[in-house]
Amino acid sequence: MSDLLERLRGRGWRMTSQRRVVAEVLDGDHVHLTADEVHARAVERLPEISRATVYNALGELVSLGEVIEVSTDGRAKRYDPNAHHPHQHLVCSSCGTVRDVHPAGDPLADLPATERFGFTVAAVEVTYRGLCPSCARASA
């Protein structure tokens, strides 16, 4: 799915070596990295890339709708490159691993107008929490 770079360029995103590396890191293993993890992987390819640049690039990708920001806990935000396929998240309460999941049903439809208090409801996020297999084994 490496037309990400094409899409970005087509949208007038000025392509620099730093931005390319950040986009490639996200486009790689389909995991949910924190900003510092993205930075660490970017540094492997472009040793002098700065933290600020990674934060900037991530913020832009989020604004462009190419990446979703996920705050699963009070700790670091994670970046989910799977923005074009609606999905929810399953988070390990112990190690913080995140997996994409596809529940049945439409939670938006489950919120009746009487429970909306005049809000303009735009989106819904569902986060399932539990223990991943390896943490469950470790705590047994």
Next chain:
Amino acid sequence: MSDLLERLRGRGWRMTSQRRVVAEVLDGDHVHLTADEVHARAVERLPEISRATVYNALGELVSLGEVIEVSTDGRAKRYDPNAHHPHQHLVCSSCGTVRDVHPAGDPLADLPATERFGFTVAAVEVTYRGLCPSCARASA
């Protein structure tokens, strides 16, 4: 609903003036305060209470299951004293206000076993996002 203090004492929670004040702040207006907001209100009643003590007390109340920790965004966690009535949250994307809501349906049941990847799923959080009436008016 001020049997909160009774419940805590009955569970062997050593009652100090600081803990009492924190519990009373949460037991007051039924809003979703950040730790620093709790601290600010606690200081009004007990001027020398420290931030660390408020954090400790909040953490203990969460462990005891009396209060729920809500991380709605990457900012400060909020503390929800309505732990004994299952509910979900409706968050204003602009000002961060949180309201409790009660959607129909059971999202836990919507996650088929094939989408659980061996996790022991224990809980589900649903966060509706949108604009509250006053922010919607301001941005119009």
Next chain:
DNA sequence: ATCCTACAATGGACAGAGTCCAAGTCAAGA
């Protein structure tokens, strides 16, 4: 191919939220 310039990268200082710890204080049982 070279020049220009607006946009991007840098890195260090700064800020917000939260944790840690050694020393002092106190609730509550004996």
Next chain:
DNA sequence: TCTTGACTTGGACTCTGTCCATTGTAGGAT
């Protein structure tokens, strides 16, 4: 009242993330 283990304090520290002045460069214009 005494004792003691649990609690509180406040300041230093960590972790995430943001800001900004300076330096560098992508990519259109010539």
